[in-house]
Amino acid sequence: MSKIVFVLGAGASAHCGTPLMNNFLEVAEDLFRSGEVDEVKEDFENVFDAVGKLHAAQSKAIIDTYNIEDVYAAFEMGKLLGRLPGIEGADKLERLTSSISKVIGYTLEKTTKVPNDYRINPFEAYYDFTEIIRKLIKANRSLSVITFNYDLGLEYSLYRNKLLPDYCLGDLPLKGNSVTYLKLHGSINWGRCSNEECGKIVPYREFRETESKAGLDYGILPIISRLKRLKCSSCNKTLEENPFIVPPTWNKTAFHEQIEQVWRRAANELKDAENIFVLGYSFPSTDMFFRYLFALGIDMSTILRGFYVYDIDPAVEGRFQSLLGSGVSQKFLYQGLEFEDAIKKEIIGYKDYMDLGRKYLTIPQILHIY
Template sequence: MAKTVFILGAGASKAAGAPLMPDFLEVAENLFLTKRVEEAKDCFEAVMRAQAELSSVNAKSQLQIRNVEDVFSAFEMANTLKKLGDYTPEDIENLVKAMKTVIVNTIEKTVAFPMSSPGDISAPSEYAGFVELLSSLREETNPKSDVAVITFNYDMALDYAFYKAGIEPFYGFEDNTTSQAIPLLKLHGSVNWGECSQCGEIFPTYVKDYANPFGVIGFTRDDKTGSARFHFGCSLATQKHKKDGALALPEPVVIPPTWNKSDHYKGIAKVWIQAARELSSAENIFIIGYSLPDSDSFFRYLYALGTMGKKILKRLWVFNPDESVKEKFRRMLGPGALQSFDYPLPADKSKFYQSQILLRQLLVERMDLKDAIESALKASTPQSWYVRTI
């Protein structure tokens, strides 16, 4: 089990191009209006129509219809209740599938992978630096520190960074894995997780699974930025379940952050169990870019039950550019954890790369906390520190 656990939210993928949750549907709508998602336009139209239908809800209740987490949760609940205005149960079921397609296409049209040539596609710089930090914690510290990553993000930026660094992710499904694998536990699913069309079992695919015999992974080039766009989720239906050889269903396994995940429990319970185990053994928990939304009661229970144990928590640090998030975490934590709790960087200096600088200087270089904070505050770009560390 890991001594150091990182918990990543949408803010960690922002620099890679992924939209934050409150902006997600606006970005999706812009992709639709600019005809960049023609292959999935019917799904985008269906989601936007249903989103407009939800606007009538606000006459009698409060619902954030511009927030993808709230809208996705509403669609899932409507599917359970078989009720959404004049929609038939079949329409609602198809709407949930459409929402997953919108999520996948929006992510894969926005997350950018730097490309110097077609044969040289890098991971987004902040994730490349993060994987470098994970490797340093495992190999350069004394004593060495086992690490694990728990993430709420659906995208593949970190998965690809693992791939480029030659590190195998352990998604929590696998019965057998190498000792060198790093737990990468995606609590809300991922665009590369499929459901077997024959047996219904959920299984992860890996970046290497998408490579051709020459080791090349298909991509499209963004003419404006020169960066690459991968289509892991959009090509999920080409991937086979290794147990029975059946293809995956076209919609990936992505689930909303509502407390009621019972419909999905059997499929990804292994992932949540592994996440709880990692939390129970953690001496350090670093939460980056996760805002603890009110809709995610699930995480509150996972944290409360997962951190039960004899391990003394040395650090529970939060890095987030939203100052109000600090109070959310304070309200969630018990007296013991509050003694370990800190918001070590000013909110406006709590970017993903700045958190990495601080943690590298403190945990790997053994720098004094005050000096480590000063070093993080001086950094102006993620590239400036990442180039220095590799």
């Protein structure tokens, strides 16, 4: 099992252009108005309409209607409880959860920028991250990546660096340099088999073709439209039309069976981890799932040597400290760096990169890889 575990949150993908949780709906609305998502226009309208009703119905803002995770969770809970303000009927509630997964999928597809050419765009943080991975593999260090993100920014850099993401879905025998890559909340390139008895998750792995507009040195990965054309690798039935993404609620039961193997694997990876690096994950107090994953997964007293948290928000330090307790504080290091800075400096000899000062230790420094 893994000795080095990287845990990534939304802050890690932000450098690719993906919106954060609290401006996601604004970005989605801009896309909708620009006409870029016309093929799923009704789904966008459906979500905006329900968010408006939810917003209006709350005398106190219990649910943050500007935050996509809160909204997605509210829709899922609405489906479970059989009601949402202004929306009646199981069909409409079902439709709404389907619509929001499309809104999330299309918004991420349209906003995640992938560089056309790394020789022109060398300062790509995910690419540099895959360089770290490559060096660790070469040095026979075992590692895994656990992420809460749905987007494909990292997949694309793995692909460009000739590394394969092993999602641990048992979907294909991997050859070459595969990287254990556990997406706890699903992914916009995962489709679920429409045959209820099968229900297998099938990932789309062709990252070759990007779409780009003239004059721009980056493109996007058109994944969702292609996912729809895939067939299940087990039973050859079509896949569901929505990407397989899991809402951040307690009630993950509807998604359980298929993704359970990914969660178990994540707990296992954490159990044997010697060094854990958390990047761009703010650990919101509502994320009970992660709290338990950590609490039950990590052996903090014996195996763990270092627990490193990189985030520009200083409040994140306290959240992790209270999770870990005082017994391991000598193993805990918080650094106020964003993802790009945590991995970039001194990896591949970027001399001109801004000097962040010696008080910070970057990942390559900690792992002694240069």
